[in-house]
Amino acid sequence: MHIAEGFLPPLHAAGWTVVAAPFVVHGAREVRRLVRERPDARLLLGAAGAFTFVLSALKLPSVTGSSSHPTGTGVGAIVFRPPVMALLGTVVLLFQALLLAHGGLTTLGANVFSMAVLGPWAGYGCYRLLRRAPLAVAVFVGVAVADLATYVTTAFQLALAFPDPTSGLVGSLARFLGIFAVTQVPLAVVEGILGVLLVRALRSWAGPELAGLGRVGEPDVREETVDA
Amino acid sequence: MARLAIDDAAWGNRWRTRSTGEKALLALGLLLVAVTTREPGVSAAVLVVAVTCALAQARVPWRTYLRVVLAPATFVVLGAASIAVTVGSGTGDAVWSAGPVAVTEATLARAAEVLGRSLAATSAMALLATTTPLVDLVAGMRRLRVPEAVVDVAEVMYRFVFLLLDTLATVREAQASRLGYGGGRAARRSLGMLASTVFVRAWTRAQRLEDGLAGRGGTGSLRTLAADRPVSVPFVLVSGAVLAVLSTWSVVG
Numbered sequence: 351m352h353i354a355e356g357f358l359p360p361l362h363a364a365g366w367t368v369v370a371a372p373f374v375v376h377g378a379r380e381v382r383r384l385v386r387e388r389p390d391a392r393l394l395l396g397a398a399g400a401f402t403f404v405l406s407a408l409k410l411p412s413v414t415g416s417s418s419h420p421t422g423t424g425v426g427a428i429v430f431r432p433p434v435m436a437l438l439g440t441v442v443l444l445f446q447a448l449l450l451a452h453g454g455l456t457t458l459g460a461n462v463f464s465m466a467v468l469g470p471w472a473g474y475g476c477y478r479l480l481r482r483a484p485l486a487v488a489v490f491v492g493v494a495v496a497d498l499a500t501y502v503t504t505a506f507q508l509a510l511a512f513p514d515p516t517s518g519l520v521g522s523l524a525r526f527l528g529i530f531a532v533t534q535v536p537l538a539v540v541e542g543i544l545g546v547l548l549v550r551a552l553r554s555w556a557g558p559e560l561a562g563l564g565r566v567g568e569p570d571v572r573e574e575t576v577d578a
Numbered sequence: 579m580a581r582l583a584i585d586d587a588a589w590g591n592r593w594r595t596r597s598t599g600e601k602a603l604l605a606l607g608l609l610l611v612a613v614t615t616r617e618p619g620v621s622a623a624v625l626v627v628a629v630t631c632a633l634a635q636a637r638v639p640w641r642t643y644l645r646v647v648l649a650p651a652t653f654v655v656l657g658a659a660s661i662a663v664t665v666g667s668g669t670g671d672a673v674w675s676a677g678p679v680a681v682t683e684a685t686l687a688r689a690a691e692v693l694g695r696s697l698a699a700t701s702a703m704a705l706l707a708t709t710t711p712l713v714d715l716v717a718g719m720r721r722l723r724v725p726e727a728v729v730d731v732a733e734v735m736y737r738f739v740f741l742l743l744d745t746l747a748t749v750r751e752a753q754a755s756r757l758g759y760g761g762g763r764a765a766r767r768s769l770g771m772l773a774s775t776v777f778v779r780a781w782t783r784a785q786r787l788e789d790g791l792a793g794r795g796g797t798g799s800l801r802t803l804a805a806d807r808p809v810s811v812p813f814v815l816v817s818g819a820v821l822a823v824l825s826t827w828s829v830v831g
Contacts, residue, residue, distance in 0.1 A: 354650030356699025357657060357692060360614045378728050385727040390788040392727065396734025397784035401777050403735065404742040441732050445739070448707045448715065449582050451649035455606075455703055456613045512661045512692075515684060521665055529660050540766075547770025548777065 352446065352461050353504060355454025362511045367459025370440075373467045377437030384434070395430075399438045402426055403445050406452070423500065424493030425545050427470030428477050439466025460507050469500035486546045493545030497538035505530060580743030583642045587708040593636040597807040598714045604631070604817040605706035611821065612698035615828040616691070621698040623824055628701040638708045646704040647697070654696045662689035712736055717804055733800060738780060745779050746772065 402422040473496025480488035509523035672680040758768035
């Protein structure tokens, strides 16, 4: 769920940009370090970013018939770890704003914080906590939580910007949560299933590529993915 | 080859040969004015300037431009409707009410303000998106000292987006022609396979590209020669004047 261009008041837009900036700078440093160590990471990260962008062109058969699409941040965070995802997610959001008119430049900071920072960290945290659980469960929970955390954060950002005159922040939060729950909750479930299918298909078809993934992202991904 | 309407417009409009800097100055300036203003008149003026520049000057196809401006419509309308409605007691000046739910003049005014701001800001952003190819903007970021590694990743991404959209369309067609989307269960399975095929293709293509580059001794960044586009002084002066007038109007009110 991207906040549209110009939707947030200027102070909020600037504030969220300031909040998101350190994560993105940290991510940029991670990527720079990665590319210095292995020059091929540049192309692989570019391909992964493009994949995330293209995922947003995949319309999911959502319950409400609306055009929800997967955010891809959950799987990305599991595969690449959240810091790298923060930078990749930022570039993807920029591409979505400029190539699909989805999201915006002034609301980029707010969208980066919910979609590329908080969602991935929450999803990745759950995935790590469920290390002992079957892989499918860990991936499903990780991806679904990344989606839900993103949606709750966006609703919170909107509620903070537009508190209800009578019931205040809480009333407003409940309303924004309610209005977007119709599309976002089924989306989280469907994307969780899709994430499991994606990882399962990758395990059966793409052994060498997954080995490459582990090398780029996190050394223990390969062990976890293959052995679990 | 897969195409995106905005990208097509960005490569084919009359402002294609203008320097990235001057287009960014005008569009981002308009965007800044649109987001910060509280005057409905200024919002309307930004909208008029952006639409005039895009359609009359740059000759962006009006369908593309309209689609860009209306793309976030669902979100904006839902969001604005949610702002207009208030729940709870103490709604004295209700314009409309049903039980605990009410629409007051204050909330209605705020929703209208958000609608106007979104529309004006989107039209300004659309001016940049439909007149400047994304690669030009990425090259501009390199000049603004964004880390080289980040710019490289963005450039590779731009190239891969179109390759992957092609793969996506082809695989999807093949699945659909085998009734892969016939039912809910099959559709979910097909989607999982589609996503993973596209992922594996992206991955192997990136590795092949890397092998090809490594074989030619390429280790550094993938820089290309940018066309020399001098900044047009009249364009900058006129843009500056328009922005000055709009921001003064916005501040003075």
